[in-house]
Amino acid sequence: MKKYLFSTTLILLFSLILAGCSEETNGYQSDLKVEAKDLHGYSFANNEYQIYLNDHHMLITGRLPYSIENSESILTDFLIDQGKKGGDTVFEEYDDVKITTKNNIYTILIEGFSMEFMKFKEHILVDEYGMEYILNQVE
Helix, strand or coil, rough: CCHHHHHHHHHHHHHHHCCCCCCCCCCEEEEECCCHHHHEEEECCCCCCEEEECCCCCEEEEECCCCCCCCCHHHHHHHHHHEEEHHHHHHHHECCEEEECCCCCEEECCCCCCEEEEECCCCEEECCCCCCCHHHHHH
């Protein structure tokens, strides 16, 4: 019985150690390492938004979904926080954007609002809700 308990505990600890090696966001998992400068000059897009980051500047374009009660994107939450309403067209520029990183997570702070994006693959970011943003263009 003691050997069984020891083996089970050992397997559980090993699993926890392996799980701690990578970050996970809504079922997405990645071991990629990131730096704030990785986002500079790049544009990422999905079917709702396009985001462009350069130095301490961020441009968000797109259209908010008409139904915003159950937001599926951190950008929707941010834009609602900025006074936008469902269905609004968006072309917003922000300065004094701060980007910090930890492991494979970019944390972007704009206007006192914090949002996180995980680098899922070299060309895909995933926000806190699991919304994917695909690399669109490189300058």
